[in-house]
Amino acid sequence: xxxxxxxxxxxxxxxxxxxxxxxxxxxxxxxxxxxxxxxxxxxxxxxxxxxxxxxxxxxxxxxxxxxxxxxxxxxxxxxxxxxxxxxxxxxxxxxxxxxxxxxxxxxxxxxxxxxxxxxxxxxxxxxxxxxxxxxxxxxxxxxxxxxxxxxxxxxxxxxxxxxxxxxxxxxxxxxxxxxxxxxxxxxxxxxxxxxxxxxxxxxxxxxxxxxxxxxxxxxxxxxxxxxxxxxxxxxxxxxxxxxxxxxxxxxxxxxxxxxxxxxxxxxxxxxxxxxxxxxxxxxxxxxxxxxxxxxxxxxxxxxxxxxxxxxxxxxxxxxxxxxxxxxxxxxxxxxxxxxxxxxxxxxxxxxxxxxxxxxxxxxxxxxxxxxxxxxxxxxxxxx
Numbered sequence: 302x303x304x305x306x307x308x309x310x311x312x313x314x315x316x317x318x319x320x321x322x323x324x325x326x327x328x329x330x331x332x333x334x335x336x337x338x339x340x341x342x343x344x345x346x347x348x349x350x351x352x353x354x355x356x357x358x359x360x361x362x363x364x365x366x367x368x369x370x371x372x373x374x375x376x377x378x379x380x381x382x383x384x385x386x387x388x389x390x391x392x393x394x395x396x397x398x399x400x401x402x403x404x405x406x407x408x409x410x411x412x413x414x415x416x417x418x419x420x421x422x423x424x425x426x427x428x429x430x431x432x433x434x435x436x437x438x439x440x441x442x443x444x445x446x447x448x449x450x451x452x453x454x455x456x457x458x459x460x461x462x463x464x465x466x467x468x469x470x471x472x473x474x475x476x477x478x479x480x481x482x483x484x485x486x487x488x489x490x491x492x493x494x495x496x497x498x499x500x501x502x503x504x505x506x507x508x509x510x511x512x513x514x515x516x517x518x519x520x521x522x523x524x525x526x527x528x529x530x531x532x533x534x535x536x537x538x539x540x541x542x543x544x545x546x547x548x549x550x551x552x553x554x555x556x557x558x559x560x561x562x563x564x565x566x567x568x569x570x571x572x573x574x575x576x577x578x579x580x581x582x583x584x585x586x587x588x589x590x591x592x593x594x595x596x597x598x599x600x601x602x603x604x605x606x607x608x609x610x611x612x613x614x615x616x617x618x619x620x621x622x623x624x625x626x627x628x629x630x631x632x633x634x635x636x637x638x639x640x641x642x643x644x645x646x647x648x649x650x651x652x653x654x655x656x657x658x659x660x661x662x663x664x665x666x667x668x669x670x671x672x673x674x675x676x677x678x679x680x681x682x683x684x
Contacts, residue, residue: 401413441680491618548579608621
């Protein structure tokens with residue numbers, strides 16, 4: 302009995318030592334940037350409510366407090382577990398996306414959410430990281446020289462196409478676009494030749510006229526408004542006109558915290574979600590906007606740097622996929638609020654209000670941290 306007790310105690314000590322070593326390997330600069338962006342988001346949500354923690358900032362802080370330990374837990378977990386169950390996560394997420402059509406409820410003109418008792422979840426958000434995991438496992442499992450062969454690209458193309466179509470039908474053009482572009486970016490990062498992208502691009506261009514007729518009326522109106530926002534300044538063009546006014550009025554240094562006229566006087570719609578960067582630009586000006594962009598750029602740099610350091614392709618593609626996902630989100634959101642592209646309803650990660658976006662962004666960077674810790678771990682093709 303004494304021997305068994307000592308053996309169990311030694312095993313427990315070894316596990317604790319293993320955990321402490323992994324915690325010590327955490328990429329703390331990356332964690333700091335994630336936390337800094339989240340804190341900027343809390344401050345802007347506080348400002349969007351006119352200097353009040355309710356109704357947005359307090360809930361967002363609570364989500365961060367809940368999701369932050371989950372991010373760290375994912376980071377210190379053995380990467381072999383995530384590799385083994387990556388396809389299972391993908392099909393689990395796909396099943397939830399399919400459930401939206403059956404058990405989802407309406408919100409903001411679309412059926413995108415599922416009610417799970419005390420919380421509502423947006424399955425399309427979880428599909429982003431699950432798609433990255435599935436593609437990372439697939440491209441890890443095939444020979445690097447085969448990644449450019451057409452027959453080897455059919456399965457990963459289906460992994461992208463299935464959730465893309467389901468999310469597009471919700472309708473959720475913004476998230477579907479982010480998912481598609483992230484998948485395409487991973488294809489490029491894994492070594493697929495440019496000729497295949499050129500052929501695919503020509504194919505997309507050829508079906509644009511057909512796709513136009515299948516867009517919902519409000520989606521077509523967004524594109525028309527993008528081309529000429531002044532055509533309906535008090536209707537469809539109102540959001541983007543007010544956003545441009547707010548960004549321009551911020552100047553170099555901004556009007557000051559809680560001093561933005563467009564945001565504080567409620568001229569700016571959706572200021573807590575899709576147009577939160579407009580709040581930053583109005584209150585902190587070009588300088589504040591540049592700081593936010595620099596923090597996002599630093600987060601992307603860390604992801605790419607970690608990817609280049611990984612010896613196994615699975616971890617490499619997770620870190621690279623997360624960086625691509627972040628870039629697509631940030632580019633579309635900022636270009637949208639500046640009037641460079643049509644408004645498609647894409648939030649700004651860690652800043653925009655929203656539980657699903659906040660939680661899934663932290664989970665995504667939990668996997669990036671995990672890739673960094675396990676950069677030297679050897680993985681078989683079919684572990």
